Amino acid sequence: MAAPHSPDAPASILSFAKDLPNLCSLAGLLCGIVAIYYALLGIFPAAMIGLIWAVFFDWSDGTIARRMKGRNDKEREFGGQLDSLIDIVCFSICPAIVLLSYGHFSPWFLPGAFVIVATGVFRLSYFNVFGLVDESTYMGLALDNNIIILVLAFLFNGLISHTAFSVFIYILLMLLAALNVAPIRTPKLAGRWYYALLAYALILSAIFGWRWYRF
Numbered sequence: 001m002a003a004p005h006s007p008d009a010p011a012s013i014l015s016f017a018k019d020l021p022n023l024c025s026l027a028g029l030l031c032g033i034v035a036i037y038y039a040l041l042g043i044f045p046a047a048m049i050g051l052i053w054a055v056f057f058d059w060s061d062g063t064i065a066r067r068m069k070g071r072n073d074k075e076r077e078f079g080g081q082l083d084s085l086i087d088i089v090c091f092s093i094c095p096a097i098v099l100l101s102y103g104h105f106s107p108w109f110l111p112g113a114f115v116i117v118a119t120g121v122f123r124l125s126y127f128n129v130f131g132l133v134d135e136s137t138y139m140g141l142a143l144d145n146n147i148i149i150l151v152l153a154f155l156f157n158g159l160i161s162h163t164a165f166s167v168f169i170y171i172l173l174m175l176l177a178a179l180n181v182a183p184i185r186t187p188k189l190a191g192r193w194y195y196a197l198l199a200y201a202l203i204l205s206a207i208f209g210w211r212w213y214r215f
Helices: 013-018 020-041 044-067 073-102 107-130 143-156 162-180 192-214
Strands: 137-139 185-187
Touching (some): 013 073, 020 044, 020 073, 044 073, 044 143, 073 162, 143 162, 143 192
Antiparallel strands (some): 137 185
């Protein structure tokens, strides 16, 4: 049975698009879609640029939201749901497509793609219900950390054979998926880590941009 329509709901769904943190979340979604597009084309340097900026905008929306005044509970709740759904696209579906594309869409890579998306869905569902362990600790590895590690790993693409690197990426993503749902506590990276991520994104964008130019 559907929940009754809330009397304080806005007249337009798109009214939430005017909220600055939500616009930032949508910028991250755009980066994720760009990453998926280039992954499907097999242009992985461009896909990695899209992915790392998706992480940056994912971190930025929360930073902006915490500094804004006057947002009501419904705006905060909507923003949290939007952020979670975008995380599924950028940090679960996108790396699954990267794996499939790098494996030339071989059926052998389908189980791995399923595991990536399934663990991502479970992790975010758990987080949406139970939240943080405390103010600065997650249960399991956060999905955005997968991308930070995956993008770094792709710096080594081309140094070994395509087959060997595809096996390496497959194993790496399976290990990260296991950590996403593992009963371990990991720190929530914030504060100075935000500026470290910005520097990381700029440096890797320059490296992958140069590789893309040579592609």
